[in-house]
Structure formats: structure tokens, C-alpha cells
Amino acid sequence: LNYPSKLVEEAVLEIAKLPGIGKKSALRLVLHFLKSGILPTQKLTFALENLVKNTINCSVCFSIADEELCNVCSNGKRDKRIMAVVADTRDLMAIENTNQYNGVYHVLGGVISPIQGIGPSELKIEKLIERLSQDAEIKEIILALSPTMEGDTTAFYIKKRIEHLNLKISTIARGIPIGGDLEYTDEITLGRSILTRVSF
């Protein structure tokens, strides 16, 4: 691409490094910034700098937090007897947005993936075991990991490591999505949801 200005080129190249944004979209954003001017652009850049400089990991559950404890861990109304183990903050937010869960969380920071070189030691699994050993309040662990190869591997690994603690261990239900169509459901999901049928 030929750029009319060096500063435009630099901004386009930086924006195009973001996931899912190509050079054409980056150029559209640059022209948007130029149109909106200094103050609205600075509101964005200040928010981003504030974000990366001042957020930390919650010292208990390793979710993103503004202070030592995240919103969930510092909330006295949450049920501290149930803990959902999730891969990352996005999954935590997805569960929060269902408004169906009032327990606490433990954020692993990913899932075991030999292909990507992520082993158990790269994740907060030791921290989970430490937390479970020290916190007598916790009675149930929900392994809320995606039903993928990596998610299942991680769930089995964690189950093996915490079995001796005598906690109730559960996993999120798998099956046909609500509103889904039998005909268009993949064979593995449909097959498994027949094998794991529930009484009605």
C-alpha cells in the first residue's frame, strides 16, 4: 500500500497487528480517528493504557481485577461452597452473563495443549490444588471447560489431581443446544446425547 503520510502508515501497521483486523479495516479506523480528532482518540488511548498498566490478577481466583480481590471474590453474597474452574476470563464472563451461577471461580489461564506447548505447569492448576487444600468451605467443583480435546484433557487431568480431596466434581452438561435442530446436530453430540439421556 502507498500511504499519504508516514504517521498514517505507522498507525495502520500497529492497528493491523490486532487479531482479526487487516490493513483495510485498520485504514478505515485511522481515517475514523482523524475525523473524530484528538480528544475522543485520547479517551481510547487513556483507557487502553489504564487497562494494561493497572489491572492485575485476583490473588484468589486469578481472574482480571482492579484490586487484590476481583469483583466476585470480594462479593460477600457469592456462594463460596461452589467453584467453577474456567479456562479464561472470557469463559468466566460468559457464565456470569447467564445469571444462573452464584458460586466463585478459578481461572486456569488456558487449557492443556501439547501442540501449543501448554502443559499443566503453565496453568494455575497447582494454585487450584493449593486453594482447595486450604479452603475447607469448598464442597463442589464444576469443571466448566469447553468440550474440546484440550478441554477434556484438562478436565481429566484436574479430576485425577483432586480426586483424593473428597469433593463433589461435576462438569457442565453436554448435548443438543436449546433451540437446536436434531437434524443439523453433529453426529458425535447427537450420539452422546442419546447415550447420556436423562429421565423425563
Add this chain to the structure above:
Amino acid sequence: LNYPSKLVEEAVLEIAKLPGIGKKSALRLVLHFLKSGILPTQKLTFALENLVKNTINCSVCFSIADEELCNVCSNGKRDKRIMAVVADTRDLMAIENTNQYNGVYHVLGGVISPIQGIGPSELKIEKLIERLSQDAEIKEIILALSPTMEGDTTAFYIKKRIEHLNLKISTIARGIPIGGDLEYTDEITLGRSILTRVSF
């Protein structure tokens, strides 16, 4: 949405103000910034601040420039006898990237659009006439505007205003796009390209 942190929420809301980015994509970007850390994020925020604070409009053609004259106007190898009138910098870049044009530009800053409240006085049309009256070098004007209602209106308006200057006035060719399929071309384009057929 429930956010785990106020700083995350603020960053998501600022990013989601950008055109074409919703809250889900904004959240994905926020988690990307948190993962990549302070330095890569600052490279982006510095580039954006630099962009909005230090770019100006070229004093001759009103394209985006780092100095008083843009890359094109300050380039001695460009043919100053031909001028393409374009709506904005994106169109200028699109023409530059064809490598088929070696003239200069005049950037209007938009097109006439009564619906959006943009009249001739909101655009650099007076500046164009001023420039054409003062610059004896210019021999041909290419009205390189999109073949839309607004683009055509703007082209006709400019033609009326500059007719007395005795310049050659042309417009970019309209017709079936190269590689396009007759069958799938819209009727207006196909009809006009029969009426405006060229000898072969």
C-alpha cells in the same frame, strides 16, 4: 454484560465506539491487550496519539500530510498538469495503489449529500476553483468520484462551476468490472455500458 473489572469495562466501551466493532469484538481485543502487555499496547497508543496530534491537511490538495505539503504535492516527478478530484483520502489511496496515475489530487473531504446535510460549502470546492484559477499548469481535471447519486451530483456541480475555465474535464470510466460476469452485473450498469459502448 457483567465485567470482572471496571478498567476492562471502560476499555471495552471505548473500543466498542469504533465503527464496525461490537462489544464482543471489543472484549476480545481487551483480552488481547492484557495478554500482550504494556509495551506492545503503548506502541499502538503512541502511534494513535501521534497520528491525531501531528498529521495536518496538505495546504495544496487537502490530503493527509505530515508536513505542509503531502507526499504527492512535494514529489517533483508527478505530472502537475493532471488533477484527480477525489472524495477522501481512502479514494486517493485506492487510485495510488493502482500504480496507473501520476498526476496530482484535490481532496474534497466528502461528497454533496443533502440527506446528511453536506452542501458544497462543507467541501473544498471553493478551494478547488481558487486553485484552478491560480495554477496555469493544470490542463485536465479527472472527476474521480464514486458513481453514486451523491458522487454524480458532486461531479455535475463541480463541472458547472469550472466549465468557464476551459480545462479538459473527464470522469473515470464506468462499465462492467474487469473479471465481472455479464449475467451478474446489475441492469443499470449493463444498460449504460451498452449505450456507452466503445469501438474495438
